[in-house]
Amino acid sequence: MGRAIAVLGTGSGVGKSLLVTALARYFSRKGLAVAPFKGQNMSNHARVAAGGEIGAAQYYQALAAGVTPDVRMNPVLLKPEAETRSQVVVLGRARPALGRVPWKVRHVYLWPAVRDSLKSLLAAFDLVLIEGAGSPTEPNLMASDVTNLRVLRAADAAAILVADIDKGGAFAALLGTHAYLPEADRDRFVAFVLNRFRGDLGLLEPAPTDLWRRTGMAPLGVLPLLRHRLPDEDAPFLGTRPPGSGMRVGVVHYPFASNLDEFWPLYELARFRWVRAPGDLEALDFLVLPGAKNVRAALDYLAGSGLSDAIRGFAESGRPVLGVCGGLELLGERISDPEGVEFAGELSGLGLLPLWTRFEGAKAVREREVRFTELAFPFSALSGLVVRGYEIHHGRTEPTGKVRRVLPDGLGFQKGNVLGVFLHGLFENAAVQKALFGRRAEGLEATFDALAEAVATHLDEGFLMEMVEKGQRARRVPPGAVYLLLGGARSGKSRAALRLARRLGGDRVAFVATARATDAEMKARIDRHRAERPAVWTTIEAPRGLARAVEGAPAPVVLLDCVAVGLANALVEEGEAAAEAELAALLRVLKRREKTVILVSNEVGMGVVPVAPLGRAYRDLLGSANQRLAGAADAAFLLVAGQAIRLKGGFVL
Numbered sequence: 001m002g003r004a005i006a007v008l009g010t011g012s013g014v015g016k017s018l019l020v021t022a023l024a025r026y027f028s029r030k031g032l033a034v035a036p037f038k039g040q041n042m043s044n045h046a047r048v049a050a051g052g053e054i055g056a057a058q059y060y061q062a063l064a065a066g067v068t069p070d071v072r073m074n075p076v077l078l079k080p081e082a083e084t085r086s087q088v089v090v091l092g093r094a095r096p097a098l099g100r101v102p103w104k105v106r107h108v109y110l111w112p113a114v115r116d117s118l119k120s121l122l123a124a125f126d127l128v129l130i131e132g133a134g135s136p137t138e139p140n141l142m143a144s145d146v147t148n149l150r151v152l153r154a155a156d157a158a159a160i161l162v163a164d165i166d167k168g169g170a171f172a173a174l175l176g177t178h179a180y181l182p183e184a185d186r187d188r189f190v191a192f193v194l195n196r197f198r199g200d201l202g203l204l205e206p207a208p209t210d211l212w213r214r215t216g217m218a219p220l221g222v223l224p225l226l227r228h229r230l231p232d233e234d235a236p237f238l239g240t241r242p243p244g245s246g247m248r249v250g251v252v253h254y255p256f257a258s259n260l261d262e263f264w265p266l267y268e269l270a271r272f273r274w275v276r277a278p279g280d281l282e283a284l285d286f287l288v289l290p291g292a293k294n295v296r297a298a299l300d301y302l303a304g305s306g307l308s309d310a311i312r313g314f315a316e317s318g319r320p321v322l323g324v325c326g327g328l329e330l331l332g333e334r335i336s337d338p339e340g341v342e343f344a345g346e347l348s349g350l351g352l353l354p355l356w357t358r359f360e361g362a363k364a365v366r367e368r369e370v371r372f373t374e375l376a377f378p379f380s381a382l383s384g385l386v387v388r389g390y391e392i393h394h395g396r397t398e399p400t401g402k403v404r405r406v407l408p409d410g411l412g413f414q415k416g417n418v419l420g421v422f423l424h425g426l427f428e429n430a431a432v433q434k435a436l437f438g439r440r441a442e443g444l445e446a447t448f449d450a451l452a453e454a455v456a457t458h459l460d461e462g463f464l465m466e467m468v469e470k471g472q473r474a475r476r477v478p479p480g481a482v483y484l485l486l487g488g489a490r491s492g493k494s495r496a497a498l499r500l501a502r503r504l505g506g507d508r509v510a511f512v513a514t515a516r517a518t519d520a521e522m523k524a525r526i527d528r529h530r531a532e533r534p535a536v537w538t539t540i541e542a543p544r545g546l547a548r549a550v551e552g553a554p555a556p557v558v559l560l561d562c563v564a565v566g567l568a569n570a571l572v573e574e575g576e577a578a579a580e581a582e583l584a585a586l587l588r589v590l591k592r593r594e595k596t597v598i599l600v601s602n603e604v605g606m607g608v609v610p611v612a613p614l615g616r617a618y619r620d621l622l623g624s625a626n627q628r629l630a631g632a633a634d635a636a637f638l639l640v641a642g643q644a645i646r647l648k649g650g651f652v653l
Contacts, residue, residue, distance in 0.1 A: 002033075002125045004157035005467050006188075008132035008148060010173035014164040015195040017057040019223070020131045021230065022451035023464075024065035027127055029452055032468070035125040036061035039114040039147035040076040040133060042086065044258035044293045045231070048390035052092015053077065053365050056261040060230060061129070064448040072117035076110050076146065080256060081294050081342060091117070094363050107144040114146045115154055122155065127468055130157055137180035149185050158472040159189045160220060166196035171207050178215045179652040187503050188472045191220035191463065198225050209479060213596075213634060214651040216503035218476035221459035228447045229268055231261035243272045247437060250275040250284045252307065254298040258291035258326065259392070265427045265441040278310035286320050287311065289327030291392075291424065295335055296343045298326065308350060315352050320378045321418045325393050328413070328420030329357040333400055341394050352418045354401030364391045368423060373406050379419050381435035382406075389425035397422070475506035477556040480593030483651065484629050486603040487639030494561055496639055496653060497600045498532060504596055505557030510538040512549045512558060514566035543569045547585035550597060557596045563629065564602035564622055571618055583625050590632050601626055603638060 007023070009016045020036055027034045036058050047059035049069035055077050062069040071092035078086040088098040088106075090113050098109060121128050134141075136148035152159055161177060163170035174192050181189065192211065194204075201222060208219040227241045249270040251263055266272045266288075275281060289311075292298040302308040315321045323331040332355030335347045341359040349355075371386045397410055406412040412421040426432055430440045455464075466474035483500060487493035501509045511533055517523035530539065542549035546566045550558050560566075563586070570579040590597060605623055610616045630636045635649030644653040 002122045002127055003468055003471055004037075004122065004128045004130055004155035006130035006132060006152050006155070006157040006159040007162060008136045008152075008159055008189075009162045010135060010164075010170070010177045012134045014162050014167075015223070016131050016162055017061070017232075018226070018228075018230065018451070019160075019162055019193065019195065020129050021057075021061045021064045021448070022455050023129055024061045025448040025452040026455040026464075027129075027468070028065045028067075030465075032126040033067070033124075034065040034127045034129060035067060035070075035121045036065065036073050036131065037118060037121055037128050037151075038074050038131040038133065039118070039151045040078065040110065041074050041147075042078040042080065042133070044079050044256060044291075045261045046077060046079065046089075046259065046392055047261075048365055048367050048392065049073070049092065053089060053392055054092065056231065056259070057131070060261075060444070061131075063444065064451070065129075067125075072121055075113040075117040079258070079293055082256075082297070087293070092365065096361070104144050107146050111146050111150070114151065118151060118154055128155065128157075130155060135177060137177050139180075142182075149182070152185065152188055156471060157188065158191075158467045158470075158474060160467075161189055161192045161217060162195050163192065164196050165194045165222075166198060166225060170194055171211055174211055174217070175214060175652065178217065183499065186216075187499070189215070189217050190467065190472055190475055192217045193220050193459070194222045196225045197222045212476075212478040213481040214649075216475070216478070216500075218463070218478070220463055223454060223458050226451065226454055228450065229264055229442070230444065230447050230451075231264045241267070244268045244270055246270055247285045248273070248283055249286045249288065250280060251288045251290055252276075252302075252311075252327075253290075254292065254301040254307075256292060256294040256297055258293045259324070259424050260290055262324075262425050263288070263290070263427060264444070265433055268441045269433060269437040269439065275307070276305070278306045281307075281310050281314050284314070284319070287314055287322070289321070289323040289330055291324055292326030292330060294342060295326055295329055296347060298330060299347055299349070302330070302350070311350060312352065315418055318378075318417050321352065322426075323353070323418075323420040324426065325391075325422050325424060328353070328355070328422060329397065331355070331418060331420050332357055332397065335359070353413055353415050353420050354399055354403050355397050355413060355420070356400050357395060357397040359395040361394070363394050366391050368411070370407050370409075370411060370423065372412070373404075375406050375414055375419070376404065376416070378417055379406075379414060382432065385429070385431045385435065387423065387426060387429045387432060389423035389429070391422055392424065393422055470506075473506045475504070475508070477505055477508065477596055480595055480597075481635075482590050482593075482597050482599065482633040484599045484601065484626075484633040484636040485639060485644075485653075486601055486626060486630075486637065486647075488603055488606070491603075491639040492642035493600050493639040494529070495532075495642075496637070496644060497559055497561060497598050500653065501537075501557055501559045501598055502534070504598075505555065507534065507536045508555045509534070509557045509559060510540055510553035510555035512540045512542050512546065512553065512560040514543055514546065514560070514562060514569065516543050516569070542566070544573070544582070546582055547589045550586065550595065551589050553595065555595075557598070559598045559600070561600040562602065563599055563625065564604075567621060567625060568618060571614075571621060576617060576621060579621055583628070587628060587632055590629075599629055599633070601629065 041055035051071035054074035635651035
């Protein structure tokens with residue numbers, strides 16, 4: 001079985017998709033067979049893959065990895081059709097009935113497809129790169145989760161948490177997300193990435209190290225604001241490089257516009273702009289109406305904004321107008337939906353093409369290679385070109401009047417300067433680029449390579465390869481920090497310390513045990529505690545000499561359990577002076593901060609005054625010792641009934 005690395009974020013839009021794309025090309029260049037995976041995606045930007053349609057982000061990630069896009073890479077795709085309604089696509093095919101199942105119940109039907117797809121990819125590839133959705137810590141969504149923590153558990157994946165530092169509040173978002181994670185999942189999050197950084201790296205410290213100490217997530221690196229032309233997953237945004245020069249091209253951005261990612265070449269080949277109001281049309285040479293997942297909402301928007309009349313006026317001026325898929329339907333005269341696929345009834349289009357579209361339940365999802373027939377000006381340069389693209393649409397469109405059929409099977413129609421095609425991806429054809437703009441776009445391969453170079457330059461390559469090899473056991477230990485966990489008997493302090501040691505040190509932990517097996521019951525207790533610890537940890541038996549044991553421990557993380565017993569041993573055997581010397585030596589070692597040390601001690605300040613003099617001496621000694629240890633610690637907690645009360649520091653236990 002292959003390994004998995006998950007990229008999750010502190011929220012939507014922090015750069016998860018871009019980082020997965022970059023890692024896909026980076027690891028594929030290392031010789032690994034890589035597959036992207038997003039259990040459930042919500043986007044109207046879809047592509048045709050082997051088996052049906054998937055989110056555009058996973059399509060591009062597969063291209064970056066050099067593998068064939070496959071429906072297993074995005075087994076569930078939600079395509080918003082209205083504010084409270086989405087088309088549900090499972091394993092590439094629309095499932096209308098699932099769209100009517102309540103959200104909090106739907107996961108029961110979706111999870112098997114997600115789980116089985118993930119399992120299949122893990123069996124077929126060396127590495128699966130899992131992309132999360134939104135934030136993994138939304139409490140209202142955790143029970144129905146099929147794309148974040150549930151996938152992490154199923155893949156036994158190591159997780160990277162990403163924050164957008166350009167927006168501000170990145171460290172608080174990282175800490176808050178980690179704190180909100182279920183305790184059982186925190187150990188999976190081994191690293192964090194600060195994305196879209198602009199400025200002086202030297203200004204970041206001590207924040208990354210502080211976060212590392214508080215959470216156990218090591219800084220994997222800081223990515224700058226990367227300049228690229230890769231389409232964004234959700235927003236109408238085509239990369240971060242400045243737009244090109246030459247022809248002035250606009251794409252109308254109405255509600256529920258779809259497949260906007262296909263226009264990435266325009267951002268390079270033309271002076272590109274989004275059209276949202278009539279004034280945006282004034283300086284344009286070429287207008288595009290893109291796909292529409294909700295034609296009623298698109299028509300309402302065009303009418304309400306004044307764009308309907310403005311688009312008609314643009315067409316009357318003789319300038320070229322292109323409608324793609326839903327854009328073709330909007331340019332027609334009538335749109336009927338007798339089966340209620342999107343709406344019930346009939347709508348009037350813009351009337352720029354004599355066409356009637358009739359929606360049907362069957363959905364065309366396929367790749368096509370077709371040849372243009374003879375086209376009239378201003379699209380005559382496309383005549384005879386063989387183009388590749390894809391169809392994703394319901395129903396069929398027929399002429400209602402005189403119109404030129406320019407593609408076979410009802411895929412394209414022209415009337416004068418208005419052209420409508422059902423074929424998505426037209427501008428991605430090099431021949432079309434050359435015909436319309438006189439040159440070809442650079443293409444996405446250069447972007448994929450540049451993203452991989454950014455990973456190699458700005459992220460810790462050794463740490464990345466450790467994650468591939470060791471999964472969540474690939475841990476970097478924070479620079480020497482001291483944590484103190486206090487509590488009474490059976491308070492949960494030792495168990496909390498074990499969890500913390502695993503989070504900070506993974507396999508590289510030394511356990512300093514201070515108890516002696518003085519009788520059969522004590523031996524059984526010690527054996528039980530030993531069984532709770534990972535077998536790969538080093539155990540150091542040190543009833544005395546706590547400082548020497550910590551100093552000589554062969555691991556970067558040391559768990560000392562417990563200080564109270566060690567000091568009691570010294571007190572009973574040699575008296576108060578020996579116990580004080582034991583404590584002083586331990587404090588000197590802690591001050592040097594050469595290792596990360598987790599101290600466990602008994603809290604004695606809330607009990608009754610002991611009757612025996614030795615008991616009172618022990619209480620006074622340990623009470624003073626706990627105060628001094630807390631003073632030396634970076635974080636201190638009191639455990640009561642298994643719950644941690646923070647006494648000092650901002651660390652989240």
